[in-house]
Amino acid sequence: MESPITQSELALRRPPYDPGVAAALAAMAEGGIFAPITLESIPLMRQYAVPEDISRFDLEEKEFTVPGFEGAELAVTVLRRRDHTGFGPGIFNIHGGGLVMGTRMTGISLIAPWVDSHDAVAVTVEYRLAPEYPDPIPVEDCYAVLLWTIEHAEELGIDPNRVIVAGASAGGCLAAGVALLARDRGGPQLIGQALICPMLDDRDATVSARQFDGVGLWDRGSNRVGWTALLGGRRGTDDVSIYAAPARATDLSGLPPTFLDAGSAEVFRDETVSYATRLWEHGGVAELHIWPGGTHGWDALIPGSPLAELAATTRNAWVARLLA
Template sequence: MARTHPPFDRELEAALEVIHEVNPPTITPDRIGALRAIADGYRIPDEDLADVETAEHLVPGPPGAPDVQVLVLRPTGSDPSVPLPGMLHLHGGGMVAGHRMVGLDWALEWMHAVPMIVASVEYRLAPEHPHPAPIEDCYAALCWLAHQATELGVDPARLLVAGGSAGGGLAAGLALLARDRGGPPLAAQLLICPMIDDRAVTGSSTELDGEGIWDRTSNATGWAALLGDDAGGPDVSPYAAPARAESLAGLPPAFIDAGSAETFRDEAVEYATRLWQAGGQAELHIWPGGFHGFDSMVPSASLSRDARTARTNWLRRMFAG
């Protein structure tokens, strides 16, 4: 069956051929190891970390589970007696790959614009650790961040969760979990191309087949790893797949974005719409011609610069001053 999707941005499309040499559009279960190898090779250049202080922490994990590794970044020379916003950062990787350094290029940009403390979580990965292991690790890290706020120089009234792709899905799930458990109150959620629906029922969830980044088969691979045979069925938790939540009332303001030529486009639009309908606040951007993760893979592209600026401007409005 022929499938159609919006055209890729010309500047981004020119880069796709090179990107596919390293990051193929389709991930099947037998390629999870290769995806992990790509993610494991990701590092932040030392010069980008020159103006931040870093500290590794092992924090208490969920009951009966191992401790969770959390990397904390703070602006160099900041006064610990002046509390800063605190961001819990959750990395991407389709629920099956990645580590606490992935996605920190975004976080470092945000820290330059809005001084903040960033805590990046090394959550357990599927399929070895299926749901609820990843989200429970993230919740344990959030509770630790809130409880250690004074020691870390974090303003507990300005806590936010942020992530891209799988990390965006975990951030959305964490906002739901914190609401429902009466956990640490969140001031905001930053959801970049979030992975939030296992059902593959939207148009965009099946448009890409062997094209772009993270196509329909890749998405099925990620969800099957996290949920096993329950993926797509009736009994999936909204903390695993936030699009399944019956109510989005009482959630913090959200920034949500996606590319127009990516698998997660329609579920991002629907999630923002449901937040509005529930009386919440959301800022939504669908970047024309963007593929999944375009601004990380081609940061110099004009569309990438626009996307990254929009997120930073939202953070300024939320937390600056």
């Protein structure tokens, strides 16, 4: 009988980084940026933001204050082309940040091309963050603002029958949770969900989680901190909702067409592959891409590189086909 693979053996076997990703990670480590996060360091990490440049697009931003879960007031930004007319598709965007940091404009450069190319209207939400606001507040905040978006579609210039939910990292977790809530509560009929390097599973049991422990942009230890902030002592137990950790859902039928991607050299690789596989198992439509040598959020580390351009082109093409 073959003996179990040890943690050290897994580390030796882990997929290599793309050379550009490796160089960027080394530079960040040298500069002391993105050390593994702890509960104590969350306030400090919230002060750092990845630069977002969408200036090449002629877009306007409008700010709203809307009701979240249990009536809490949440900030929302609506992004659309200055020449927008009529009713275009809607992009309901949920930002990343490990469930503990980030703002509604974090990662906005991923969806700005969709707004520009398809005369879409993006709604991006400032949901409340853990640990101050634990589960179920973040996903319920997002679902409440999705309902507000549909209710106010006419004034926003959105076709309520053509709405995509999208999110990267923790935003992918919340986007998947929102899609499950919409299905189970008879809510809005979403036409797609884009889950970019999504954070889906609190159980910390995959091979990729074990391979990337102490290395990479968002490693296994940081991931445990994010989930613990959201779930507290329930992390990894049976007392976790499918809306908080969508990988726990046993039935993935009835969900909209789904785009998923991740890097081959990141914690979320295996849970992303598993989610796509189970979508297919339940008769769903899913498109999956695993980018060779990518760490978590790798395309932000090497913007403009051939691999980053390929990933962006692939995501944009999926949206174009969905909206055709």
